[in-house]
Amino acid sequence: MPVPATHLLVFSLLLFSIGMLGVLTRRNAIIILMSIELMMNAANINFITFSRQLNNLTGQVFSVFTIAVAAGEVAVGLAVVLALFRNRDTIYVDQVHIMKG
Amino acid sequence: MIELLWLIPLLPLLGFAINGLLGPRWLSTRAIGGVACAAVLIAFLVSLGAVFGLGHLDATAEAGRPGMAVDLEAHRATLTLWPWLLLGKNAAGVDLRVDWAYALDPLSAIMLLVVTGVGSLIHIYAIGYMAHEPKPDFARFFAYLNLFMAMMLTLVLGATLPVVFVGWEGVGLCSYLLIGFYYDRMFDEETRMSCADAGRKAFITNRVGDLGFMLGMLLLLSATGTLDIQGILAKVGGLPVGVCTAAALLLFIGACGKSAQIPLFVWLPDAMAGPTPVSALIHAATMVTAGVYVICRMAPLYLHAPTAMLVVAIVGGATALFAASIGLCQNDIKKVLAYSTVSQLGTMMLGAGVGAFGAGVFHLMTHAFFKALLFLGAGSVIHALSGEQDIRKMGGLGRHIPWTYATFTVAWLAICGIFPFAGFFSKDDILWGAWQRSLLLWAMGAGGAFLTAFYMTRLYIMVFWGKERFGHEARHHLHESPRLMIVPLAVLAVLSFVGGWVGIPSSISPGVPNFLERFLAPVFEAHGAGVVLQPAEHSPGLEVGLMVVSMLIALFGIFLAWVFYDRRPEIPVRLAESASGLYRVLLHKFYVDELYGKVVLAPYYALCRASAWFDRYVVDGAVNAAGYLTLGTSYASVGFDSYVVDGLVNLAGYTVRGVSWIFRKLQTGIVQSYATAMVFGIFVLVSVYLLALRH
Numbered sequence: 001m002p003v004p005a006t007h008l009l010v011f012s013l014l015l016f017s018i019g020m021l022g023v024l025t026r027r028n029a030i031i032i033l034m035s036i037e038l039m040m041n042a043a044n045i046n047f048i049t050f051s052r053q054l055n056n057l058t059g060q061v062f063s064v065f066t067i068a069v070a071a072g073e074v075a076v077g078l079a080v081v082l083a084l085f086r087n088r089d090t091i092y093v094d095q096v097h098i099m100k101g
Numbered sequence: 102m103i104e105l106l107w108l109i110p111l112l113p114l115l116g117f118a119i120n121g122l123l124g125p126r127w128l129s130t131r132a133i134g135g136v137a138c139a140a141v142l143i144a145f146l147v148s149l150g151a152v153f154g155l156g157h158l159d160a161t162a163e164a165g166r167p168g169m170a171v172d173l174e175a176h177r178a179t180l181t182l183w184p185w186l187l188l189g190k191n192a193a194g195v196d197l198r199v200d201w202a203y204a205l206d207p208l209s210a211i212m213l214l215v216v217t218g219v220g221s222l223i224h225i226y227a228i229g230y231m232a233h234e235p236k237p238d239f240a241r242f243f244a245y246l247n248l249f250m251a252m253m254l255t256l257v258l259g260a261t262l263p264v265v266f267v268g269w270e271g272v273g274l275c276s277y278l279l280i281g282f283y284y285d286r287m288f289d290e291e292t293r294m295s296c297a298d299a300g301r302k303a304f305i306t307n308r309v310g311d312l313g314f315m316l317g318m319l320l321l322l323s324a325t326g327t328l329d330i331q332g333i334l335a336k337v338g339g340l341p342v343g344v345c346t347a348a349a350l351l352l353f354i355g356a357c358g359k360s361a362q363i364p365l366f367v368w369l370p371d372a373m374a375g376p377t378p379v380s381a382l383i384h385a386a387t388m389v390t391a392g393v394y395v396i397c398r399m400a401p402l403y404l405h406a407p408t409a410m411l412v413v414a415i416v417g418g419a420t421a422l423f424a425a426s427i428g429l430c431q432n433d434i435k436k437v438l439a440y441s442t443v444s445q446l447g448t449m450m451l452g453a454g455v456g457a458f459g460a461g462v463f464h465l466m467t468h469a470f471f472k473a474l475l476f477l478g479a480g481s482v483i484h485a486l487s488g489e490q491d492i493r494k495m496g497g498l499g500r501h502i503p504w505t506y507a508t509f510t511v512a513w514l515a516i517c518g519i520f521p522f523a524g525f526f527s528k529d530d531i532l533w534g535a536w537q538r539s540l541l542l543w544a545m546g547a548g549g550a551f552l553t554a555f556y557m558t559r560l561y562i563m564v565f566w567g568k569e570r571f572g573h574e575a576r577h578h579l580h581e582s583p584r585l586m587i588v589p590l591a592v593l594a595v596l597s598f599v600g601g602w603v604g605i606p607s608s609i610s611p612g613v614p615n616f617l618e619r620f621l622a623p624v625f626e627a628h629g630a631g632v633v634l635q636p637a638e639h640s641p642g643l644e645v646g647l648m649v650v651s652m653l654i655a656l657f658g659i660f661l662a663w664v665f666y667d668r669r670p671e672i673p674v675r676l677a678e679s680a681s682g683l684y685r686v687l688l689h690k691f692y693v694d695e696l697y698g699k700v701v702l703a704p705y706y707a708l709c710r711a712s713a714w715f716d717r718y719v720v721d722g723a724v725n726a727a728g729y730l731t732l733g734t735s736y737a738s739v740g741f742d743s744y745v746v747d748g749l750v751n752l753a754g755y756t757v758r759g760v761s762w763i764f765r766k767l768q769t770g771i772v773q774s775y776a777t778a779m780v781f782g783i784f785v786l787v788s789v790y791l792l793a794l795r796h
Contacts, residue, residue: 020780023773023776024773024776024777024780025773093771093772093773094771094773096770097769097770097771098770099768099770100768100769100770100771101764101765101766101767101768101769101770
């Protein structure tokens, strides 16, 4: 018996929520990046769930694109974190608030 | 040589320019004196030539030079040099123009020779007299003296009244400059008057007279439409007597200033602050006679104004008597001579006033000789005594300075009017004229002559005779003047002796006509004036009798003075004690200076002070009030600007800042807080969508 879509959607919802909480609460930039990955993967699961449910391959193709883009995003994000560390000796985002008004 | 007329005033002017510009720095003392004397001597020679040419005047002289016009009947040559003032047409459509023109006629010829002749002698004398001055002062002195000669010759030769006026003002200026020559010295210790003050006094007193001259000139211009002297005189016959009288009186006010007549005589005694050659040249021989000259020049005008003539005669006679009486008690040798000059000028005015213009000019000439000689002699005495001027500290000088003594004697006899010295003929000519007019005028003249004989003898005795009253120091330096000063004295002594012989009246030399009278006749009989002037009834016996009387009067004056000051010196002392009031009045010159001080100067100073007060408090007050008002307004403006305008601007700024502060606080710089806000926003939007909009 196939896994019902509702379960998958709830799973996806939980995963997204965990990622979102990580992004909103953690100070470490790398962990934030990882949380963002979680959120993206939750979105991918959503795509794939509806792709299976609707018998349409577009969602699966779109998720492959998303994974590729996520890989690039991580590369850029890590480069930003590295540059930040070099300049400020920290990767805690709350210590970097030079755009404060 | 008459065509060289223009050269005569120009030569001294050149001398003035050379000495004035180059003298103080570039020329030697000898060169300065040489230039000055040469300028005047050459002018004298040219004058001689010109006067000689006048004697042989004919129509060919007109061809000698463009602008030359000859009037054979009036015996006059007029040289028009250039048009000077072009005034346009007057209301009557007459073209008003004034030419710079010189005229030579017998009257100006006599003045010309006297001015240049006596002027030359005094210039030469001055080289010796001023030899001890430092060179810049020496150059300044001769520059002024030459300028004076140029101006005096302009005055004498001027053919139009403005040209005469230029000379008139010019000599006044030179007089001022030369009176104040020792501008840093005190002249009168008693009244704290400096030499510069004396110069100012002369200048300002003359200004009063000059105003009269100017007004007279303008009145004649408006009445006759011309300023050419002959043009005016040709028209006076057609003028109302009132206009003639007014013009004549106005011109006489000018003459009063220049010739030191009552009431404007006060400056002349103080003019003695100048160096003695100046006193001789300007304040005795030439400038002060300018008033008499102008009146004689305008004789036809005066003959049409009998009232004005009477005023001239009375003022002249009164001045003669008044000044002579002051001269009785003066102790400064130059002051005595100054009052004597005032008195003699009064006599000349008396002559002009009674219509004896020729006699006035005659006396002017002889007076120039003997008064110049007296002043130069006084200068020689002062020089000998190293600057002493008080005759009470002289006496017995005759032995020490024989040349001065001898020449002074001639001048003394001449001024007393002793036959046959120069003064005798001219003075009696005037007295004869006065006698024909009225006994009173004659008595004034004769009284003046008596007093003159008295005070001149007093002066003479106190200076040259009797005990030596000067100190050892003065005695040690006592010396006769150098030859440069003696020669002019000698020449003037000769002139004082023989100078009167040109006017010997025919009453005492039958058959020989009066040369001077005939020479001057064309001037005074021009424009029909001779007809107006009543021909004198000629009685030679009476004239000779009057001469004897006046000579006896003079001799009595001399005798009285001799008794008083040589034989019985205690008499004048006792007289001064018994009539101490009169003596004091005479000694203080009738308190005229004090009177003028009270009547003219005190109100004037009060006016000055009032003006100063008005200026300081009212005018300055108004100005300051305006200033304070502006200042106050600016303070108010500043307050408004800095509190109201700036306040509004700042308020706008503060408002923006305050509002922006609220929004700024939102920008924490922490990305997570933004993300939180975003999530919260999405939550709200989704909630709204789900709850409110999805139906």
